[in-house]
Amino acid sequence: MKDGERELWVAALVEEDVWTYVVNTGKFHRNEGARHAFYFLNELEYVEIGIAEAQRLIGAGVGAVDEQEFPDSVRRWREDDQGMDAEVVFASMVADLA
Secondary structure (H helix, E strand, C coil): CCCCCCCCEEEEEECCCEEECCCCCEEEEHHHHHHHHHHHCCCCCCCCHHHHHHHHHHHHCCCCCCCCCCHHHHHHHHHCCCEEEEEHHHHHHHHCCC
């Protein structure tokens, strides 16, 4: 997900939910704000990427959240017991292609 040239999230569409990778936790989390933006607002750019590019972006820090600016969001993500490891998300993407 991009806002102009600024890369915001590495996102995965899982059924109808949008999951975004949060660097602070090292996991993908269901993101209702990103889901709303994807389905209803259409203000951001969405570029389909493969696993290698997703891994590169994650390694570059895309999805890092400023804990001073968004402490409640980061706290909720840290407490989220449904967060998914990137490998699980990537494996499900591969399975969907098969």
